[in-house]
Amino acid sequence: MAISTSTLGRDAQGASMAKAFDPARIRAQFPALHQEVNGKPLIYLDSAATSQKPQAVLDALDHYYEHDNANVHRGIHELSRRSTEAFEGARGKVAGWIGADDPAEVIWTRGTTEALNLVASAWGLDNVHEGDEIVLSVLEHHSNIVPWQLLAQRTGARLRYIELDDQGRLILDDLPKLLTERTKIVAISHVSNALGTVNPVKDIATAAHEVDALVVVDGAQGAVHADVDVRELGVDFYALSGHKMCGPTGCGALWGRRDLLEAMSPYQGGGEMIHVVGRDESTWAELPHKFEAGTPNIAGAIGFGAAVDYLSDIGMDAIQAHERQLMEYALEQIRAVDAVRVYGPDSLDEHSAVVSFTLGDAHPHDISTILDAEGVAIRAGHHCAQLVMKHFGIAATARASFYLYNTKDDVDRLIAGLSTVGGIFG
Ligand code: PMP
Numbered sequence: 280m281a282i283s284t285s286t287l288g289r290d291a292q293g294a295s296m297a298k299a300f301d302p303a304r305i306r307a308q309f310p311a312l313h314q315e316v317n318g319k320p321l322i323y324l325d326s327a328a329t330s331q332k333p334q335a336v337l338d339a340l341d342h343y344y345e346h347d348n349a350n351v352h353r354g355i356h357e358l359s360r361r362s363t364e365a366f367e368g369a370r371g372k373v374a375g376w377i378g379a380d381d382p383a384e385v386i387w388t389r390g391t392t393e394a395l396n397l398v399a400s401a402w403g404l405d406n407v408h409e410g411d412e413i414v415l416s417v418l419e420h421h422s423n424i425v426p427w428q429l430l431a432q433r434t435g436a437r438l439r440y441i442e443l444d445d446q447g448r449l450i451l452d453d454l455p456k457l458l459t460e461r462t463k464i465v466a467i468s469h470v471s472n473a474l475g476t477v478n479p480v481k482d483i484a485t486a487a488h489e490v491d492a493l494v495v496v497d498g499a500q501g502a503v504h505a506d507v508d509v510r511e512l513g514v515d516f517y518a519l520s521g522h523k524m525c526g527p528t529g530c531g532a533l534w535g536r537r538d539l540l541e542a543m544s545p546y547q548g549g550g551e552m553i554h555v556v557g558r559d560e561s562t563w564a565e566l567p568h569k570f571e572a573g574t575p576n577i578a579g580a581i582g583f584g585a586a587v588d589y590l591s592d593i594g595m596d597a598i599q600a601h602e603r604q605l606m607e608y609a610l611e612q613i614r615a616v617d618a619v620r621v622y623g624p625d626s627l628d629e630h631s632a633v634v635s636f637t638l639g640d641a642h643p644h645d646i647s648t649i650l651d652a653e654g655v656a657i658r659a660g661h662h663c664a665q666l667v668m669k670h671f672g673i674a675a676t677a678r679a680s681f682y683l684y685n686t687k688d689d690v691d692r693l694i695a696g697l698s699t700v701g702g703i704f705g
Pocket residue numbers: 327328389390391392393420422423468470471472497499500520531663
């Protein structure tokens with residue numbers, strides 16, 4: 280796929296050496312890919328919604344439930360000890376994955392959505408006031424819009440938007456006008472799920488910090504495809520979802536700068552997050568537990584850690600190189616289909632592993648239905664990015680998204696399916 284390592288935060292010299300990448304071997308490790316759908320071999324092109332899971336992750340989940348299942352932290356018995364060790368070990372893996380110095384800066388959440396809500400509530404409600412401004416972009420997933428709308432409505436703050444150009448890229452020339460001494464937060468996606476646009480987060484963070492605004496990154500599609508280094512990017516918070524990167528659903532993480540997390544009030548109250556509970560008030564546990572009320576998603580975190588191990592073992596530079604080749608081929612092939620319009624950046628350097636398109640007058644839902652009959656799974660709709668659709672004056676697109684287990688054959692099956700669509704609607 281096509282994210283430049285420098286754009287995502289770790290320069291090419293810092294990346295580990297690429298290992299030999301064998302797509303057939305990788306594909307064999309994902310059991311769900313080996314089935315027929317509607318009588319045809321499944322081609323899964325919906326990884327931006329959720330990725331498939333390799334056997335190594337499924338085994339880690341099974342192992343946990345079969346051998347180590349116990350609640351974490353509180354128990355003084357062998358299973359609880361093992362479970363805690365695996366759970367906290369996974370936190371360290373995720374911290375390492377995004378270049379965080381300290382696992383205590385990684386808070387487990389249900390996913391990116393909860394991570395962003397956590398920042399909006401726990402940091403926002405204490406620090407954002409009437410007349411303050413929050414800068415977002417038109418490119419955002421609803422998860423990185425609605426929490427800030429709720430915050431703005433509660434505090435009297437105002438939302439301002441970075442607009443898009445005709446290739447779905449942020450118009451950064453407007454940034455100096457948008458960033459003022461009133462800006463408290465700049466909340467921006469690393470990579471757009473709707474168009475695949477890769478945003479220059481590091482440059483945005485530098486500009487935002489000049490006006491002392493915090494930078495919150497929606498990394499749901501960022502940490503998936505390349506090495507991410509939060510320190511190198513210079514951001515303040517980074518949110519991610521395990522299920523987009525080969526991990527189980529229901530577990531994600533928020534990374535935050537320690538000084539900010541220390542100063543923040545808890546997000547939710549309950550067990551695990553307290554130090555001492557009195558009748559009228561309580562004191563809080565140390566980081567990261569202060570933000571993790573109740574029994575966490577233990578298996579989810581362990582599975583997320585196993586996914587990090589799996590991807591690290593293959594090597595993100597090798598995965599990136601494979602995805603870039605695939606995207607080059609896919610974009611070329613899809614653009615050549617009659618009546619197709621592709622939305623998103625022209626340059627591969629700015630385009631992640633997502634192709635969003637329309638085909639003549641065919642409704643994207645019809646495109647997806649016809650492809651499904653051919654065993655090809657894509658997504659159709661607004662992709663939780665209604666502002667993007669509005670920008671292009673459309674209601675929906677069809678979206679094919681690629682990951683490490685996809686091959687050129689998958690692209691060919693997609694193109695064959697699109698010619699069937701063209702035959703019906705042409
Ligand atoms: N942001 C982006 C860019 C996404 O692609 C997604 C998932 N589609 C989210 C946020 C929300 O992630 P989750 O549903 O895992 O919380």
